[in-house]
Amino acid sequence: MPTDTNWILKGGSIIDGLNDEVVENSYIKVENGRITEVKEGEPGDTEGFEVINCTGKYILPGLIDCHVHLVWNGSADPQSLIKNEENDRIALEAYKHALDTLKLGVTTVRDLGSPDRTVLHVRNVIDSGLLSGPTIIAAGAPICMTGGHVYYLGYESDGPDEVRKNTRRVLKEGADLVKVMATGGIYTKGEEPGSVQFTIEELSAAKEEALKKNKKVSAHADGIEGIMNCLEVGIDTIEHGIYADCQALEIMKNQGTFLVPTMAVMRQLISSPDIPAYALEKAKQVVGPHFSMLQEAVQIGVKIATGTDCGSPLTPPRYYYDELAIMHEAGMSEMEVIKASTSVAAECLGIEDQRGSISPGKFADLLIADSNPLNDLNSLRGDKLVMKNGVLVS
Template identity: 60%
Template sequence: MRTVIKNCNIIDGIQNNPIRNAHIFIKDDEIENVTVGNLENVRDDDLILNCTGKYVIPGLIDCHVHLVCDGGKDPQSMIMASDDEMVTLHAYKSALDTLRLGITTVRDLASPGRTIINLRDAINDNVLVGPTILASGPAVCMTGGHVHYLGIEADGSAEVRKATRKVLKDGADFVKVMATGGIATHGETPGSSQLTVEELSAAKEEAHKKNKMIAAHAQGLEGIMNCIDIGIDTIEHGIYADEQALYLMKEKGIFLVPTIIVMQRLATSEAVPKWLREKAEAVVEPHQKMLEMAIKIGVKIATGTDCGSPVTPPEYYFDELTIMEDAGMTPMEVIKSSTKIAAECLGLKDRGTITNGQKADLLILNENPLENLHTLKNRNQVIKNGKFVQ
């Protein structure tokens, strides 16, 4: 049996205008065919869903989440007080919440042990319902480095090489490295560099040897330049990237995953400690300006939120989208950054667009998101791997 979404408007992730009066044929977990005009070749046992006036977009992608963190005021304490089994159960709740919002694929960038790798496998094996997860496993960081409780501490090229090999051996889809300090770890500044060029280079070499991509937490300019020098694949946050850095990122095809919303949340929440709020307050403005400059320059921007971080549960994904629009992107550009470009950022060729042969990860919307991105937030029908999400 197939599912046919009839008479809809498709925003396919590729074209600049919606495709009107279109029909999507779904067979098993894939888009079998997309047609326009009269509905033909329907079979008796097809399930037909009339979507006149509705809009269909590819399932949304979040390129930067932390499923082990619950987005409450102090996720770190929960992780520190729990064993890996309990952490994984909490992560499953975050994953299911995320999928129900219409975010059908996520990249999880730092988790302890095999927590998220096991969750990923359970979802892939249809033991659990959830979004497709690409997992980095523990992040590789220097001793005492940024969010070290979610990482493997390694110092010097040899140790970093070994730590990278270890996370890849344990099943990581991606390697995550900490190139600078950050906001959420007490006693460090986002501008300070952490892993050195030599260490970053060793990690990149090992990742690429296994055909895996490497993502760097990089907020200060020196650390960002180190990442650009060694040919990193994606820069996370990028707060203090200047014009030169952004031009180099564009030239080398390095993706920027901005995660602006998390800083705004931390900077304005009374629920987080004062030191954390003050550090976040200091970066909100430069972060926003950097995003505006990156859009003007034409850096490849893939949507990512850092959801799971303190006071930032998964539904804040949609605030990141309106921040991107306010910074200068059109609604269509925001949708592409959250679908097609996000899939490219993750190295996934089987999703991100509505075309034949792609995974049937879809969102059915009652209103036109190009007129109002907020409509993405409303409860919509979500299809994951060809099945309606309950």
């Protein structure tokens, strides 16, 4: 959304999302929604700018969530709530969840599965400036096998030709990337996370079509066989990756494949008996191996981008900050977690030239926090100013 106000944020300590150094007593100029200057010291002439005194505060890039489902509300069984709803209502609810996410400081999300064009419309309305909200990078409807993982959100496709056709379809509908379901998962009855769904030929068809439009492919991939299939065809981002072993993680590192772990949702799934029984049972089995996998991925040096699966059962948007805490627990430093949530996440989404760091030319998506998140990531849950495209959100 365009802004009439140009800003100078002065006196703050800047964590720019790219570099390890925190630059104290700095200022940031924001003009027409973009960062135009970032320097140490005093800003000089401030005429024509609104000045925000950030002395004692910490400024970092707006946070990015690489895996959300905006159509779900994070209740115990969100799919059951939208199952019989019209798409117009689902889209309105998705907008509400997007706005809630933005207010928390998450200025960009990647939506990895929504029915038909619901979230694509929400993205378009925000992009046009009609309504404020986070930047949404949207997959539209996921491509899955008939009766496969979250088939109720997606376009069911069997065989390479149908996958090809539906990949072309979502791209024609305006998807920013393609989401495929390579294995079974937790939140669909009658399947196992370890089981293969799409074949290599099917995954390959999706990848080929995405490449023609210069788009990335993200795969829901829990089991090792499905993960290896994804790596063989060059899928760009592995979601969850629960049973990725050392060999798979090494390949990911060498190929530059991103891992989007989504740890918080798994812990939430086992936190309450209110979720559907089939999901609870499966979640209990995967939560341990999933965390061990993340620890190994950190040690090996796989590119890890923050993603939560927010919207899924018992995981409303505020669980973003739980995700950060779990990544830290798995061995990432506070700075590594911040990079995974800003510059690395932007690279995962292919928007690193626009967002994800504090440098001239980037959109002014910023958080102004009261205390140093490098001392305690949980402090980001507290009071903060959120700026999106140069407009103050809260």
